[in-house]
Amino acid sequence: MSRSIVRQSKFRHVFGQSVKADQSYDDIRVSKVTWDSSFCAVNPKFLAVIVESSGGGSFLVLPLSKVGRVDKNYPLVIGHSGPVLDIDWCPHNDNILASCSEDTTSMVWQIPDHTPSRPISEPIVVLEGHSKRVGIIKWHPTARNILLTAGSDNLIIIWNVGTGEPLMTLDDHPDLIYNVSWNYNGSLFCTTCKDRRLRVCDPRKNEVVAERLCPHEGIRPMRAIFTKEGNIFTTGFTKMSQRELGLWDPTNFEEPIALLELDTSNGVLLPFYDPDTNIVYLSGKGDSSIRYFEITEEPPYVHYISTFSSKEPQRGMGFMPKRGVDVSKCEIARLYKLHERKCEPIMMTVPRKSDLFQDDLYPDTAGPEPALEPEEWMHGQDADPLLVSMRDGYVPPKTRELKVAKKNVLDSRPATRRSMSAVDGSSLPPQLLEKLVEEIQNLKATVLSQEKRICDLENKLSKYTNGTV
Template sequence: PRLGPKPFSSNSGDVSFDKVFAVPVAPGSQENIHHASTAGSADNGGDSFVAPAPPPPVAAATQNKPDLIVEIEIKKPNADNEGDSNVQKTLSTSERRKSSADADESPDKIFEQTHSESSENSTEGDDKPDAELRRFSAARSSIAERRRLYESRSKSTVEEKSQSPVPLRRELSKGEPFKPQQQANLTTPTADVKRISAPEGKLLEERRRNVSTSVDGGGAAIKKSATEAAITNTHKRTSTVFGKVSKFRHLKGTTGHKSTHIENLRNLSRQIPGECNGFHANHERVAVPLSGPGGKIAIFELSRPGRLPDGVIPSLVNGSNIMDFQWDPFDSSRLAVACDDGIVKLWRIPEGGLSEPTNTPERELIAHLDKIYFIRFHPLAEDVLLTASYDMTVKLWDLRTLEEKILLTGHTDQIFDLAWSPCGKMAATVCKDGKLRVYNPRKSETPIREGNGPVGTRGARITWALEGQYIVCTGFDKVSERQISVYNAQKLNAPLNTASLDVSPSILIPYYDEDSSTLFVTGKGDSTIYCYEITDEEPYICPLSHHRCTSLHQGLSFLTKNHCDVASVEFSKAYRLTNTTIEPLSFTVPRIKSELFQDDLFPPTRVTWKPTMSADEWFACNDRKATKLSLQPEGMEALSSIQQVAPAKKIEHAGNGSSGGALTRAEFEKNKQQEIQKSVSARLEYNTKLEQDDMEGVDENEWQED
């Protein structure tokens, strides 16, 4: 029996269900607009509803790319409200319960109806726009159906990512190269569109398929051209592990036998300036500075190794502090010593060595009025000496007449080092002001090129590499870390590469071997000789096997190439000064056929132990190149002459008794390797026994169930 009006009906006046409860709507729908209008009319005390705007056509929706809009049509059971049957409204509690009960009773029926209606809409297209609203009938007004609609809408939302450029491999596989317009068509402008409807997603997918189908043909020719281009641009063979492959990577440093050492050294000087290497040797004798007043330099004959007596050591007494000293490269008995009074003293060592201390030099050269930083002999011209002083000038002297020939200027601070180019025409300096300078002394008194060098002010060294094409500079950075830099000799604005080593106060002294392009660097007080190969391609500095000594050394001096034992594959020889000994040090490369002359390691070397020109010829710009000499001993065969290329052998296939095609050398080598692998496999023991076969299992009775 009906006892009263239906609670929470639309005619209930101020007491409205819409003001108490609100069913959450699906995101993207326009139902919230109708809900707001309904709430506004309720506040005014009326029951009127705002009619929704007619739905837009499907074609217009496709052009404007709207989101999927959910329209809900509610039919009221009362006959009095038939005029309002097409009005959109939020569900009431009773309608929600009734609709959910109906949906629970026949979910399959609703699903079939939904599927049929959606298929009809897909076939009708733009001719029947009302079909879109028919899909959302009263049967879909339940909470379960609304949830299903919400989930299906979230699945149909496509969020396109910005597509990356077409890869080269993918582009070359197409029938013709992409044009800018064609590539613009492929790239869908979806950066500004975050959500699209389900029909939009289908259209985009079909568009991608059509484009990919239209450009699929004729890719074989482009692939072939790409392959040929890749083969043309192949680089030199390099190791994937170590980078550039070097013949001297596994060099080995070996200290000579103890019988060749000079022992019991005493009173070594620790006051030598940083610009001086502190130790020099030639193939006959070595010069070692001693501590104490008078500027003493001890001379030891290498032909008389052993333990030194405890008495007075024969030495050269200069009378003032020693700044630098160097052996004449063309005369092993003449030693030049620079002192802090600006005088260069030329000493002549008698045959057989010193027998007692002496203070009478052969000649004296008053070079500067201030202290001298260092002295350098010319590498090719005889009797040409260079001096650098605290007055920031560099002078070139003719030692035969003791006459100053050239004065170089342009330095603004202390000069750390100077190095002659291999051709003897150029000279490079590194200065405390952080600049590298290259001079052509016979043409200009000022530098012809200038660039930035090491920023540290502790000290630096410089040398030339690769026939004068590059300059190697060692120094410090801002945090006193030792580093090695390689510069192009024609462009000094910035280093090509810089290798950092460690933090140490000692200056790295470089020693460069021309034939092997090996750079040896070490410092006073170090126990490691760092080895690098300087190349003309990146990374320009390739680390080799470093040599670690058993004790600290105070200096290192290398000999010329003609004193290397090539029969033992010795490509460099040096003498090492420690606190108490002088030891020979040999650097070799491991080779299997050491009885042969390794001509790939020992190319014709420049003769640097004999003068190429006189001082007058050099100052007159009559340059001559240094002669080259082969280091191959007599009666020793070269490795290249033994390694003869074997002719391509023809091997007939004997599989079926008929003669097959002739094998090339590569195929022959491959077959030979397979035969070797088979022979090695045949020697291996073939055992199919498993480890668990020797294990003792449990008793069979234990597996029986009780």
């Protein structure tokens, strides 16, 4: 039986279903920043949403179980001095979240399992290296502690979060970077850019290995993601401003594998891809629908499945990793739709009558353990994600279990920013080095002024003593 027939028989009837009203997250003031990110990140433990805040940037992190109305005084994660533009959960630690902001910094946070009593304001590490706002942040899919950031300075920086140091900086983009997507094993990433080029980059060689000018002829922003097989799925616009999908082979960018026109709406389509099922879910900002397509190796390669529609337009969207779905309900994907004042989970389900575990719907999926250490990846090793079975569902480990894991660099390093001064000076970014030198000089000046004051007081005391003897 051919692969396409099996796929069609499994996913032809996938349907979307929003949860009951009391299972949504209400009274969330979603950010109004005009930035084309999803504003939402979710994992099997937590829901994180970028929210409106005065005097800086903040986001809300809720345990998934805390449904219903959110208390207006619920503690936020604060620390950025400008609006937060993007957030991303670490794939190898469900309590670690990265954020980036208009304030030119990126931060990595440890989120406790319990509800904090006050706002979380102290990140594990602050990553300073961009000169303009940082709008994109992405964890490496298989290597521990490797994090990518892209800023409006047109730079892409790859960091080792365990040490807080930049590993490499790529400056191949002459204009604003719209999005970045790692491939399945994290050996390459693709980018879309305001110069209308789609690029495939090898970060360890610091070079662009393939590029395509105008995969979509329209001038509006594009998005691109790697599929599991190594092809690139793109969303963009035609010359007539119609939304368009494309599938490309990066080893032969001349002709698309598939090109498909959609509609005339002007919202940028954000793609969310599931490598286990090869289904891509498309959510346009301002749309009230989610379309989903199946990618196969037989023509027409990109198959339309169905559309989930609702009344309210979406402000953003989060996508649950496969290990967070409910296998007992034949749920193959879950999206978290942001409204103006709430977040609504939407379940994508395959209708099956049996209550038994459906092996064909749930192949082993990417688990929470990294396949590589940072040094191994830097020295050229590649590895696919380490897979786990979904047969008994996935139970996230508690924070305390993660803290005793000696091999987790994030948990074994000191928890405050000040520990950065212990890093060898030669490996620090220049801006951070300047900041440390300036701080040392200020402390020296303070010490000198205090010494002068002590001398003056001692002189006064000796005169007083001499006068009374």
